[in-house]
Amino acid sequence: MGPKVKEMPVVSKMFCSSTQVVLGVRTRPHVVGGGGFVVTDLHSHAVVFRVDGCGVVGKKDQITLADAYQTPLLLIRRKGGIVEALSLYKQWGGYAPDYVGSQKLVFTLKDPNACFANNRPVRVSIEQKDESIYFQINGYFQDKECSIVDSGGNVIAQVGVSKEMMETKDLYHVVVKPGIDQAFVVGVIAVLDYIHNGSTRC
Template structure:
């Protein structure tokens, strides 16, 4: 499978990662993604509590290097439109942006199929969200119907205690983990969880 953000974030085998939410009072919210086996930080997400800007999120590598900037453009266009739209940009060492994906959610009750849809810059690499993120029971599904990542409650992972601030994400082989957690960061914000203001 071709990487969406970068090949460094694609594993050759299925990977289980644990997400730990940060309270808003600690570092302004967001969450940390850890490797179950190595207990090391793989990614962190800063929400608007850290950034001070509503509708803006940053996905960082474990070492703190910025990978993705996700933002939502609001205003009159969004208020009148039938979709809310987020865009995810990769950041290079100079700080310039390159569009990687866009995510849209229904903004109107007039939309018959209100599934959240994700489009990438690669043709034929579109995805949708199946299930309900706040219940930690959802999946990212590709355009062929294949589940590429699954979000689940913590009680399903052995050896780790159950907590409302912990959940796990299973990422299928070859899938870009940075892309998956960029999408999860937006879902977290949309549903008013740890990344929102």
């Protein structure tokens, strides 16, 4: 038996696997339910997550992530206002509903503001036990060739298109490393999809 995999639960430890997981992402056309995408386990072909874009949710700059049973896991929305207009980054927050019905901030994604971009990377942070853990996006999500990298330079998830899928960008895969919360990874991908005018956008 090998060493125990260190889990990094962000949404829930039930989405952390002791082995590497390959997820398939299939975008839904805007005409079917208003956009979003479905995430399946490429090994079992079972649906794992569903992401609804603002066409379904009915609010601009808002996305929801649910599990296979349509149980809400994350509400993702953009933090707007005058502060953002003057900021180097546009900010998105991923919120988990708790048992009291309020919302807890799970992660923050900072997308470089076009006016100040200057090749700044997309940054993601999570708050855990009195510490902040930082990640950044390397590569180009619009080409479905990018990775989520932690502050130590370790790739925790990789987005790509396999050769048999080359014909379309509507179907791509995400490799999630052992111990990493798959719901968190899919939440980050949902924001990247929206930023790059993907299927989650109205």
